[in-house]
Amino acid sequence: MLRTCLSGLRNCSWSCYLLSTLLIAPLTVTAKVISTPSNPLVVTGTGKSQQRVCYYNDKAYSIGAVLQVGEVYMLCKEANDFEKNGALRWVILEKTKQEE
Structure with missing residues (x-):
């Protein structure tokens, strides 16, 4: 039939x-079968975004670095004195009377 x-x-x-x-x-x-990995991808924050640095001219400087720009000296230090793991910033060093 x-x-x-x-x-x-x-x-x-x-x-x-x-x-x-x-x-x-x-x-x-x-049907197209697509399998996914059984173990999830875990991303931790250990990259450069977690580093405490001061940037100048596309370069990273660690805490305590002194940089001379023209006749001005800058120090990389904590942005806030009460934070020990916070952001860093450049602070202009003032000339003392002994240096003049």
Whole structure:
């Protein structure tokens, strides 16, 4: 019966057409399976964003660094005296009377 239905769909009855469609349809539909890794990626903040540095001219300087810009000296130190792990900033060093 199936062979006669598949050989000529013009002469096929509705039941033969339905049967052939149901047999062919699963062969044409495929699903793409995408697997994800079982272990999640953990990112920690150990990069440069966590470093305590002062920047000048696209270079990083650590705490205590002294930099001369023209005739001015700058010191890299804590932005706030009460913070020991906070941000750093440049502080201009004043000339003392002994240096003049």
